[in-house]
Amino acid sequence: MDMKDGEAPPAAQAVELVYRTTTADIAQAIRVRDANTAAGRRRRWLFPLTGALALLLAVQAIAEEGRFGPRAAGFTAGAVVLWTFVLFGHRLQARAFAGLLEKAGETRTVVDGSGLVVRTAAAESRTGWSAQPTYAETRDAFVMLSDDKAAVCMTVLPKRGVQDPADVDRLRAVLDVNLRRL
Structure with a gap:
């Protein structure tokens, strides 16, 4: 792989997503969680x-x-x-999350080698890879899950939020390097 001087490998490059989380996104994440927890x-x-x-x-x-x-x-x-x-x-x-999602408004998420930063109108959070060490990919999203018995913590990253279609592959590469795929 040829890289210019100082350019990070694709898996280390940050990927930004901009989206509004919907109840359909949450329902999909719950389905993924239920399929992957005891x-x-x-x-x-x-x-x-x-x-x-x-x-x-x-x-x-x-x-x-x-x-x-x-x-x-x-x-x-x-x-x-x-x-x-x-x-x-x-x-x-x-x-049950509809009201919270409405208040959150637009979400900006940056995913890079150190984890992810999620910003909404109401909050900002940083999540390291160890907090949610597994992920699953669906047709529409990537769903990160915590490793507790019920996977109480989860993050949904809708693919529609990427700026460029090639960013889906870059995001998958970052997740594959840092997380275990389910």
């Missing part, structure tokens, strides 16, 4: 299984009582809540 994977099979069991118990209650009584209604309501969360949980959780 707690999330448990929820992916436990909620549907429990919902199906609740429906079976509702059918049993109807058979025993000969009508759709309070017991069957309770089991059915539980099943509906669990299945609603299975189907729409990521979006429902992301909607």
Whole structure:
């Protein structure tokens, strides 16, 4: 690779993103987190299984009582809540952030060899690579995750925020050098 004197290798060059974080970005990050943590994977099979069991118990209650009584209604309501969360949980959780995202406004993120700096209208934060040592790439974003059991901390970097399409490859290179890809 030919480099001019004093030019940093591509992986060390800073990449700037400018974007507004949306609830869709947050929902996507939550899906990535759930797919890559033990707690999330448990929820992916436990909620549907429990919902199906609740429906079976509702059918049993109807058979025993000969009508759709309070017991069957309770089991059915539980099943509906669990299945609603299975189907729409990521979006429902992301909607909880809508007010904060609106207040944050435009986000400017600079990613370089030392980590990232995120600036919004309301705050500025610096995150070193050790705080979120893993990342996953989706069609629309890069999602950085902390390494605690539930990956409580995460950062979503929407690809639409890059200034030049080539910056997506540069960003991926910086992340690959500093983080473990999931």
